[in-house]
Amino acid sequence: MAPRSAIAATFPYPERFQAAAAYAGIGRDPNSASTAAIARLPDDARLKLQWLYHQAKFGPYAAQKPNTRKPAEESEWTSGDQPEKMLSAEAMRLFVEVLEANDPEWYFKVPESIIKPLLDALVNKKTLDPAESYTLKSIQEPETIAAQNENLLETKDEDAIKEGFDSVKIFDTWTVLSTSGRKPKPRYKHGATILQDKMYIFGGCYSGRYLSNLQVLDLKSLTWSEIEAKTQSPGSATTVPVAPCAGHSLITWGRKILSIGGHSKDYSDTVTVKEFDPQTCTWANIKTCGKPPISRSGQSVTLIGTSLVMFGGEDVKRTPLNDVHILDLETMTWDEINTIGTPPFPRSDHTAACHCERYLLIFGGGSRSTCFNDLHVLDLETRKWSIPKQVGITPSPRTGHAGVRIGEYWFIVGGGNNNDGVSETLCFDMSNLAWSVVTTVQGRMPLASEGLSIVFTTYKGKEFLVSFGGYSGNYSNEVHVLKASYKSDIPPPITNGIISSTALTMYNSPNGSILNSEIKHDQDRKVEQTTTDKVHLSIPNITQKESSGVIGAVKTDIDGLKVALKTEQLLTRQLQQALALTHRTIANLTEELKVVVDGLAPERSRLFELEANVAELQQKLQPMEGFQKAVEFLRQKKAA
Incomplete structure (x- = not known):
């Protein structure tokens, strides 16, 4: 049986x-x-x-x-x-x-x-x-999978729902977020984005079948709801059901949501762009100009200014790609970019991020049989690929992971390596090109799976990562949150100033740039301190309740002070780097001024010589003026 x-x-x-x-x-x-x-x-x-x-x-x-x-x-x-x-x-x-x-x-x-x-x-x-x-x-009789239950029950933990993000007390630790309402069907390879304090989940794959439903999690009330979205039929005012899809990208643009690419039962030779309007709850197929990319899924799509930059993915035959295309959102025109330098190997299910509104960073991903852990940078102005030198830990290979950027920090979550799920959550400091481990999960959690999504939101001045879904042997529909201790209020180097020049040096030098050798040690100390805090906070309660509450509050304050101190230290290092660069610039300008002054000395001597010659000629011309007057007098006398 x-x-x-x-x-x-x-x-x-x-x-x-x-x-x-x-x-x-x-x-x-x-x-x-x-x-x-x-x-x-x-x-x-x-x-x-x-x-x-x-x-x-x-x-x-x-x-x-x-x-x-x-x-x-x-x-x-x-x-x-x-x-x-x-x-x-x-x-x-x-x-x-x-x-x-x-x-x-x-x-x-x-x-x-x-x-x-x-x-x-x-x-x-x-x-x-x-x-x-x-x-x-984990090989034991599991509980009934939630997706098999047609009548999903609302969570019973009403206190946790009411407390919401306030229930997350510890920094840099993943916590299951209690929600109410009917949960979405478990899935992976879906799209997720934030619009007006709501997380939208669209499409994905479950048990080999593409999904088409659009779910919304209100991040204030933590309540799930489903939108009965329709698609406008081409050339008609009627609407039709949305075509199921997976492996697409979901991007917030203004007050609407764009869905780009992905595999769908409605086959298309080229990448399709759909737009969802929350006001009318309808999807519309966007007509684009130019040369659209071939149909694909597992690509990365990054919003940079008023353009979307698409890299890689795999076509309908599952052939990996490494081409670059840009979609101008104002004119809806595609443009294929011809790059120079050594591009990344063709791949899909990687992550991408933008730095300084100029650099496209590509990390990880997979081909037909290989998982990658390399980091590539594309300068969108020079269109040149490079591999900068990095410091800190060496990330393990992974594909199907998720990434989100908060200020200067790029968080990488989950993924797989053809054998197991990747358990660590990474942080890449873009300003220093430094990798560090934020936290590690245990067991077959959705956070160590492929095809999960990750977004970030702000609550009471704190940044939270929010993950959903994934596949690690079981499909997931859980929501996890992490309160990040990494602050995003440090100004990113995107202006035409000193810090911008520093970023230019980092990405364009052959071996990158290690700005400060203390960065790795500081990050290691931060990881050790965070681990120590977690150990202390996980000690069983052996004192009175009131004492535990006071100790917990004090430790929370200490954590906050540590974060503030770490932020100030990083800002101080950046200012020191900027000051050092300023001193070097002044020294260079002083040297150039000296060269100019030295070059002016011969010219000044020549000028004095010319002035002397002019004075001598003027003295010689004075007798000639008297002679000219006498000649003029004689001419007048003769004429009379």
Whole structure:
């Protein structure tokens, strides 16, 4: 009898692939009852599964890959045209995806006779990486997944909802945020953005199916609601349902929301741009000019001034891309950018951010079989790629992570590396090119998953990161928040001044620029102090309630003072750097002035010589004036 839990969803690879193949009836006894699973699938799905199984177990198939009827169906293949280049791990992943797309509930249908041997094999492994230890701990009868319950219950923690962001007491620690209202369906690869103190969630993927609903979380009341949005039919006043999509980008522009790119059931050769108007609750397809990019998903789209900068992604055949396109939002005109320098390897599911309204930063992402941890910078004025030298920790490779910028700080959350979820939350200080770890989560949390979203909001002068969704073996619809101790009130170097020159030096020098060797030590001390605070705050309550409250308040004040001190120290360092640059500029100008003065000395001597010559000539001309008068007198006398 098939168990009702989704234990197979918690398996790592290759065990998850083995469970999927056994359930489908591929590679097992033909008389096995589980062969009925593949018999129920469409012909094209059966062919794909057999092809991928052979690719994963034995290598390239002698026969060609199954043909697909529609271009959109090609998105199910990563490298079907070049099977010899598909790795076994990638074939396993695609096998599970194809099965999930055609039988979304297969996790719940796997017989115990298949689960038990795989579970025993996992438990009996003698050498288990520490990173995998939480996987075995999590392989237990899970609670009923919220998405399977058609009548989702509102949270019972009314006090936590009423307290809202005030309930988050500790800096730099992820906390589950209690919300009310009907939660969205779990998902990943969705879009998220903030507009007027509300977080909008659109689209995404759940159990191999694209979603089309638009959900809103009011960040003041922490209440979920769903918008019955429609799309204006082209050339008609009527509206039609919104096409499901995933892998798109959601951007706030003015009082509206833009959705760019992504894969959809409504196939298009080029990237589509849709606009949502909260006033009318309607989507409209935006007509663009110029040369639009080819259709893709997993791209990054960054708002810089009045333009959107798109980089990378993967096309409908899942071929990674590394091209750059700019959409002018005022004229809605696309322009492809020809860059110089060495561009990043083609990739998708990376993150991007803008610095100084001039530099586009690209971090991480993945190709068909590789995850990256490199940082590339594109100077949008010179259109040149570079890799600046960085300090601090070295980020681990990841794809499917999320990023958001707060002032000079770029936060990177989650992602995966083809084996496990990435557990640490990173912060990249753009002004100093320094990496640091903000916090680390334990176990298979949504924050260590792929396809999650991250935005930031401000509450009572504090900045909060807000995450939603993700996939780490299970789909998530939880909301997590982190109160950032990194302050964003330091003026970013975007003016035509000294700090702007510093940023120019950092990104355009061959090896970057390390502004201060103390930065890494300060960040390490901050991490140690934060960790110490967390340990102290997690000590069980062994004193009176009143004492605990006083101690907690004092520690909160201390944390606030530490943050303020750290901000002042960083601002002081920036001012010192600016002052040093000013001194160097003055020294250079003084040297130039000296050269000019030295060059004027010969000219001054020559001027004196010319003045003497003029005076001498004037003296010689005086007798000539008397002679000229005498001649004139004689002429007049002769004429008379």
